[in-house]
Amino acid sequence: MDLEVQKRIKEFAEQYGPENVVVILGGAEPEAAGIAAETVTNGDPTFAGPLAGVSLGLAVYHIVEPEVKEAVDKDVYEENVGIMEMVLDVEGLSSEVRKYREQYSKYKA
16 A cells, blocks of 8 residues: 555544544455555554554455445446456455454444
8 A cells, every 4th residue: 555545544534533434445466455454454564654553443345345345336336346356366355354354443334
């Protein structure tokens, strides 16, 4: 997760309250999704960005997780994500993000 995105997420959490912010990830690699999930929940593990040492505890999901898929209009989801589900490691992505959400998220969507 780049530094500008970290800055914006931190600003949103401060402006709206962390209990009102949900982060939806869309990366294709489970490891990268896990690092992003850890960043918005427990703080930037690389200690390089605005979220270094900042534990926001935000609710975080990957776009392919069932909770997100069920919350999005079926046609919109299919048009924007459906084709990617065929090539992504859906279980790996879901499992990796869920691990950090369950361990560090203070808020649930």
